[in-house]
Amino acid sequence: MSEAYAARRDRLRERCTASGSATALISRPANVRYLAGVAPHGAVLLLGKTEDLLVYGGPPESPLDEGRPDEALRVHTLPSPGGDPAVAAADLAAAQGADSLAVEEHHLTVTRHRAIGSVAPRLRLGDLGAAVEQLRVIKDEEEISCLRIGSEIADQALSELLESILVGRTERHLALELERRLVDHGADGPAFTTSVGTGPNSGRRGHRPSDRRVEEGDFLSVCLGATYRGYRCEIGRTFVIGTSPADWQIELYDLVFASQRAGREALVPGAAYRDVDRAARQVLDSAGYADGLPPLTGHGVGLEIDEDPQLAPAAMGKLDACVPVTVEPGVHIPGRGGVRIDDTLVVRPEADGGPELLTITTKELLAL
Amino acid sequence: MSEAYAARRDRLRERCTASGSATALISRPANVRYLAGVAPHGAVLLLGKTEDLLVYGGPPESPLDEGRPDEALRVHTLPSPGGDPAVAAADLAAAQGADSLAVEEHHLTVTRHRAIGSVAPRLRLGDLGAAVEQLRVIKDEEEISCLRIGSEIADQALSELLESILVGRTERHLALELERRLVDHGADGPAFTTSVGTGPNSGRRGHRPSDRRVEEGDFLSVCLGATYRGYRCEIGRTFVIGTSPADWQIELYDLVFASQRAGREALVPGAAYRDVDRAARQVLDSAGYADGLPPLTGHGVGLEIDEDPQLAPAAMGKLDACVPVTVEPGVHIPGRGGVRIDDTLVVRPEADGGPELLTITTKELLAL
Numbered sequence: 001m002s003e004a005y006a007a008r009r010d011r012l013r014e015r016c017t018a019s020g021s022a023t024a025l026i027s028r029p030a031n032v033r034y035l036a037g038v039a040p041h042g043a044v045l046l047l048g049k050t051e052d053l054l055v056y057g058g059p060p061e062s063p064l065d066e067g068r069p070d071e072a073l074r075v076h077t078l079p080s081p082g083g084d085p086a087v088a089a090a091d092l093a094a095a096q097g098a099d100s101l102a103v104e105e106h107h108l109t110v111t112r113h114r115a116i117g118s119v120a121p122r123l124r125l126g127d128l129g130a131a132v133e134q135l136r137v138i139k140d141e142e143e144i145s146c147l148r149i150g151s152e153i154a155d156q157a158l159s160e161l162l163e164s165i166l167v168g169r170t171e172r173h174l175a176l177e178l179e180r181r182l183v184d185h186g187a188d189g190p191a192f193t194t195s196v197g198t199g200p201n202s203g204r205r206g207h208r209p210s211d212r213r214v215e216e217g218d219f220l221s222v223c224l225g226a227t228y229r230g231y232r233c234e235i236g237r238t239f240v241i242g243t244s245p246a247d248w249q250i251e252l253y254d255l256v257f258a259s260q261r262a263g264r265e266a267l268v269p270g271a272a273y274r275d276v277d278r279a280a281r282q283v284l285d286s287a288g289y290a291d292g293l294p295p296l297t298g299h300g301v302g303l304e305i306d307e308d309p310q311l312a313p314a315a316m317g318k319l320d321a322c323v324p325v326t327v328e329p330g331v332h333i334p335g336r337g338g339v340r341i342d343d344t345l346v347v348r349p350e351a352d353g354g355p356e357l358l359t360i361t362t363k364e365l366l367a368l
Numbered sequence: 369m370s371e372a373y374a375a376r377r378d379r380l381r382e383r384c385t386a387s388g389s390a391t392a393l394i395s396r397p398a399n400v401r402y403l404a405g406v407a408p409h410g411a412v413l414l415l416g417k418t419e420d421l422l423v424y425g426g427p428p429e430s431p432l433d434e435g436r437p438d439e440a441l442r443v444h445t446l447p448s449p450g451g452d453p454a455v456a457a458a459d460l461a462a463a464q465g466a467d468s469l470a471v472e473e474h475h476l477t478v479t480r481h482r483a484i485g486s487v488a489p490r491l492r493l494g495d496l497g498a499a500v501e502q503l504r505v506i507k508d509e510e511e512i513s514c515l516r517i518g519s520e521i522a523d524q525a526l527s528e529l530l531e532s533i534l535v536g537r538t539e540r541h542l543a544l545e546l547e548r549r550l551v552d553h554g555a556d557g558p559a560f561t562t563s564v565g566t567g568p569n570s571g572r573r574g575h576r577p578s579d580r581r582v583e584e585g586d587f588l589s590v591c592l593g594a595t596y597r598g599y600r601c602e603i604g605r606t607f608v609i610g611t612s613p614a615d616w617q618i619e620l621y622d623l624v625f626a627s628q629r630a631g632r633e634a635l636v637p638g639a640a641y642r643d644v645d646r647a648a649r650q651v652l653d654s655a656g657y658a659d660g661l662p663p664l665t666g667h668g669v670g671l672e673i674d675e676d677p678q679l680a681p682a683a684m685g686k687l688d689a690c691v692p693v694t695v696e697p698g699v700h701i702p703g704r705g706g707v708r709i710d711d712t713l714v715v716r717p718e719a720d721g722g723p724e725l726l727t728i729t730t731k732e733l734l735a736l
Contacts, residue, residue, distance in 0.1 A: 041574075082663060082682065105478035110471075110495075113478045127478075176548050183540055295450060314450070 002070035004142065005037045009072075011135060013047055021102040021126045023049050023093050025116075027086050028107040030303040031132040033230060036069045045073075046089040049096045055089040057082070087115045094120040102128035130308075137300060137308050138322050143231060144346055147301065147324050150187065150228035151344055151358035154235045157181035158222065158361055166241060166368055167216060171196040171209035174222070182226045191225030191232030192305045202238060203330050203338020205294050216242045219249060219337045220368070221330075225305065225344075232305040234326050235359035236342025239366045253365045256331055256339040259283035260363070263297055263311070263327035267347050267355040273315035280329045281313070289331050298327045301344055323347045324358070370438030372510065373405045377440075379503060381415055389470040389494045391417050391461050393484075395454050396475040398671040399500040401598060404437045413441075414457040417464045423457040425450070455483045462488040470496035498676075505668060505676050506690050511599060512714055515669065515692050518555065518596035519712055519726035522603045525549035526590065526729050534609060534736055535584060539564040539577035542590070550594045559593030559600035560673045570606060571698050571706020573662050584610040587617060587705045588736070589698075593673065593712075600673040602694050603727035604710025607734045621733045624699055624707040627651035628731070631665055631679070631695035635715050635723040641683035648697045649681070657699050666695045669712055691715045692726070 012035065016024050026032055026045040033039035035047075036054050043056035054069055057078040069075065078088055086108065093101050103116065105127040117125060139147070157178050166174070175194040182190055197207040202219035214220060223236035238256075240249055263280030280297040284290070298311035301324050309317055311325060319325075325347065330340030341363055346356040380403065384392050392415040394400055401407035403415075404422050411424035422437055425446040437443065446456055454476065461469050471484065473495040485493060507515070525546050534542070543562040550558055565575040570587035582588060591604035606624075608617055631648030648665040652658070666679035669692050677685055679693060687693075693715065698708030709731055714724040 082680070103478075105482075108478055110473035110476055110478055110481045114473075172551055176551055180544050180548065183544055312450075 002037065004140065005035060005070045006072045008135065009035050009047060009052055012131060015131050016047065016102055016128070019102075021100040021124075021128075023047055023096070023098040023100065024102040024128050024131075025086060025089050025093065025104070026128070026132060027104050027112075028132070031104070031136075033303055034132060034136055036073055038069050042085055044085045044089050046093055048093060049098045051096075053089065053092060055085040055092065057085055084112060084115060086112055087119050090116040090120045090123060094123050098123060100124040100126055102126040104128050104132075106130065133308055136302055138320050139302060139324060139346075140322070143302065144322065144324065146229045146231035147233050147344065147346070148358050150191070150226040150231055150233040151235065151360075153182055153185040153187045153226040153228060154224055154233060155359060155361045156185050157226070158224065158235065158237065161222075162239070162366070162368060166214045166220065168213055170211050170213050171198055171201065172211060174214070175209040175224075178222070178224050182224070185226075187226035187228055188230070189227050191227045191234060191301075195221075195223040195236075197221045197337075198241075200335055200337050203332040203340050205328075205330060205332075205340065214241055217246070218242075219339065221338070221340050223340065223342055225301075230303050232301055232303070233324075233344040233358060234301060234305060234328070234342055235344065235361060236328055236330075236340045237361060237363070238339040238341060239368050241368055243367060245365060245367055250365065252331060252333075253339050255284065255287050255289075256329060256341055257363060257365075259297075259329040260327055260341040260343070263329060264343065264345060264355060264357075267319065267325065267327070267345055269319055269321045269347055269349055271319045273309045273311050273317050273319065274313055276319070276327075277311040277313055277315065280311075280327065284329060284331060292332065292334075294330065297329045298325050300325050319347045321347055321349050321352075370405065372508065373403060373438050374440045376503065377403050377415060377420055380499060383499050383503075384415065384470055384496070387470075389468040389496075391415055391464070391466040391468065392470040392496050392499075393454060393457050393461065393472070394496070394500060395472050396500070399472070399475075399504075401671055402500060402504055404441055406437050410453055412453045412457050414461055416461060417466045419464075421457065421460060423453040423460065425453055452480060452483060454480055455487050458484040458488045458491060462491050466491060468492040468494055470494040472496050472500075474498065501676055504670055506688050507670060507692060507714075508690070511670065512690065512692065514597045514599035515601050515712065515714070516726050518559070518594040518599055518601040519603065519728075521550055521553040521555045521594040521596060522592055522601060523727060523729045524553050525594070526592065526603065526605065529590075530607070530734070530736060534582045534588065536581055538579050538581050539566055539569065540579060542582070543577040543592075546590070546592050550592070553594075555594035555596055556598070557595050559595045559602060563589075563591040563604075565589045565705075566609075568703055568705050571700040571708050573696075573698060573700075573708065582609055585614070586610075587707065589706070589708050591708065591710055598671050600669055600671070601692075601712040601726060602669060602673060602696070602710055603712065603729060604696055604698075604708045605729060605731070606707040606709060607736050609736055611735060613733060613735055618733065620699060620701075621707050623652065623655050623657075624697060624709055625731060625733075627665075627697040628695055628709040628711070631697060632711065632713060632723060632725075635687065635693065635695070635713055637687055637689045637715055637717055639687045641677045641679050641685050641687065642681055644687065644695075645679040645681055645683065648679075648695060652697060652699060660700065660702075662698065665697045666693050668693050687715045689715055689717055
């Protein structure tokens with residue numbers, strides 16, 4: 001695996017050289033982890049002229065919790081703990097004889113950028129832009145395998161919850177129990193704050209669990225994910241509590257299900273991001289739910305839970321094979337509740353069987 | 369309470385006017401929450417020339433979860449969800465006729481700062497610096513009351529854990545159980561990732577819970593905190609597992625206890641930050657543990673878990689009354705383990721009885 005990191009750095013170096021700056025400073029934590037395999041708190045990566053350096057401070061007793069970086073990467077710890085690793089790395093770049101340095105302007109604050117400029121005044125600072133984020137979009141099979149295991153863990157946690165008594169328990173408790181089960185089954189932790197919505201809160205994207213208790217007749221919507229070896233997946237399901245769902249619940253569920261299926265079926269290599277979004281969105285639109293729809297119906301996942309691409313009306317670009325994305329349309333009716341259905345899938349060519357569904361929990365409307 | 373937010377904004381406005389910029393853009397989430405009472409995801413606060421505005425995007429269905437801001441603050445939601453509230457706020461500042469705008473350069477990225485500059489080219493951009501963070505250092509009694517309740521919750525969660533069987537359980541499970549108990553007792557959530565260290569991991573600051581199981585004879589160190597109405601406290605304790613601690617464990621515990629007591633006793637209004645640090649540090653230094661000590665022995669707490677002041681050797685400044693801080697020295701012996709003891713206290717004048725201890729769990733060495 002360690003050669004994979006060196007190979008990723010080589011790909012980035014090619015891009016940098018092509019755009020005129022041989023050296024680069026990577027500061028965004030997920031980008032550091034992608035290129036170095038580890039990302040201790042505050043660490044930055046210098047793609048140097050003579051060698052690559054992982055630079056970080058931190059207390060001496062908390063070394064690289066997550067393992068060792070590959071052999072081609074030298075580790076440089078700051079002599080004094082209070083310093084900024086980015087500033088130290090710029091200093092090291094200048095010492096290596098670099099004359100320019102591309103930095104992540106979308107991550108560095110104005111204050112840090114200025115400090116880098118003053119410690120290495122002869123270094124011409126450029127913008128690396130989202131070069132590393134772009135490299136991260138297409139995953140290798142090792143990365144997909146982490147997402148697959150994470151999805152199995154999330155499926156498992158969810159299925160166990162469904163076997164327990166739900167009526168009377170609060171959203172907050174259900175969310176905590178799901179998170180405990182994720183860890184029980186081997187996750188590093190939850191991929192994001194688990195969302196549980198009941199009754200009028202159901203179907204709200206990113207709803208923060210409250211003290212509302214599950215009641216008979218409620219919609220219950222749950223969105224959770226596991227982090228496994230740094231990779232974050234996502235699954236969302238909506239259930240109905242009680243013996244039989246009401247007519248409006250069945251209708252709304254069927255609608256969102258049709259929308260989500262349309263989105264999933266649009267996942268083919270070469271499809272425009274916005275067309276995938278449109279496939280899911282127009283099902284809801286044409287049923288009269290144009291207002292109040294979320295700004296996107298899906299997004300990339302990986303080392304972060306919300307990565308490129310965005311499946312949204314104004315998104316530019318086309319899907320490639322081996323890009324994992326969510327498809328997660330939903331409808332929320334204020335005061336009443338709603339439905340969200342959310343899967344993580346990997347885009348695959350039709351010849352390989354089409355999109356690979358990672359989150360396999362049933363999408364039938366279960367009455368619990 | 370809502371007048372408190374308007375009063376805070378007035379204090380900030382006075383500072384801004386004194387330093388030449390009548391309008392300011394606050395983007396750091398804890399600072400927005402401090403001044404507005406709420407901080408929806410991505411929200412920024414414009415301290416305007418004619419009126420104050422809370423500006424945010426976000427999907428239409430997730431409004432202000434945490435309540436409504438005070439009446440003197442107008443809420444402005446972005447028409448399209450993808451926009452940057454900071455850029456929109458700068459535009460609104462220009463529309464109000466402002467000619468300068470102080471921004472938080474230590475929080476805004478280079479990219480966002482540039483976007484603000486291009487949407488409002490006639491606006492002279494200045495640096496607000498850490499003005500809001502400085503206002504936040506001294507707490508009012510309402511803020512201290514939130515910290516006090518949070519500390520009671522953390523004490524409660526810890527005392528319940530101690531009544532259960534510990535041997536054989538993993539660090540990860542103990543940490544999760546503590547977090548569940550925090551929420552059970554009314555916390556918004558944990559104040560930071562709960563740290564549980566056993567055996568060789570004990571005493572490590574910020575240790576991430578692993579799958580190591582508690583064994584007879586281990587040191588067990590635990591660090592947790594509750595968030596209550598946004599305010600974050602911290603408590604850390606070290607226990608020994610089994611019938612009776614070994615001599616080296618008793619010695620090490622007594623040493624860290626003496627260091628922590630010295631730090632607590634140094635908490636008086638007017639004491640230099642570095643002198644409080646030195647009081648705790650020199651006890652460990654003189655016992656031969658100068659190397660490997662953490663860079664600080666305490667820090668402020670409030671809306672963030674790690675606020676000003678820093679109690680560290682090079683820190684500048686003096687304690688005031690009503691400043692809540694942690695005192696948390698520790699020693700970790702590689703391969704063997706260690707001890708940390710961590711309290712949250714509020715600096716109070718001697719006439720009021722000296723420092724107010726918020727985390728009241730016993731600091732005797734318990735054998736569990």
